[in-house]
Amino acid sequence: MDTMRDRFAPVVSRLLDEDPRVAVVLAEIGKDGFAEAxxxxxxRVVNVGIREQLLVGAAAGLALTGMRPVVHTFASFLVERPFEQVKLDLGHQDAGAVLVSAAASYDWPAGGYTHMAPGDVALLDTLDGWTVHVPGHPDEAETLLRHAVAAGDDKVYVRLSVQANAGGRPVDGESFLPVRQGRSGVVVAVGPLLDAVLDATEGMDLTVLYATTVRPFDGAALRRATGTAGTDVVLVEPYLAGTSAGAVNEALSDVPHRVLGLGVGRRELRRYGRVEEHAAAHGLDARSLRERIGNFLGQGR
Incomplete structure (x- = not known):
């Protein structure tokens, strides 16, 4: 199976052909995929070199002229390093862009912590008006990329990963998708962690919601699910643990509820290893998830 990032350049190259507003802004990383474009x-394909602050600033300038810029590099260089430009050049100026990241939380362990960004979604949460897509399969990435580019002049972040579920699902760029129905709690599985959640909760009387668009957070879908499954909620996110806990609390503010946030821990793992080893170390493999979810639900009985 190809990866989400394998889909990125071909999809955006087609969008360049289809829409004269679309422009691509790169900082060396990913430039080979756009050679034909x-x-x-x-x-309309601009490579600013290894200058990530300029990457975002140039995109904002294009947006202010009426273009729809698609901006790409590793997540740590796209959100964290040029955060001031994301905050001011895009946010303060109300300029829209599509930021498309690669490497996610720990997709390239050999790159070390400089190339990991488990806090990217939490950091964007400090800003207003961002849509955040977290696809779990290359087919979903293609759909959500098209949604993002077509979203007028909105500010959109698309988080690509080498981690993926075995199959894609019909995503609409807005709603959580009910995957399993139960009566003893709700698990919100984000993006590429769906398969692990389904394995972990096999035989458990739980509702599983699949989230590929996490901002805006689909509080209405969560409220519907808790109406039949109870108000114990487990978040399983492929970035910093508890990132969406506040959104859950807001959605359920008028009812007693409990939230368990599972995701990437704050402790830096100072070893390379493989992606699967990092997932297990953060408790995001199916075995660990089953134990942690089971313990949480058992404590509520």
């Missing part, structure tokens, strides 16, 4: 659209 540069030949066809030399004025």
């Amino acid at each position: 540069v030949r066809r659209h030399p004025d």
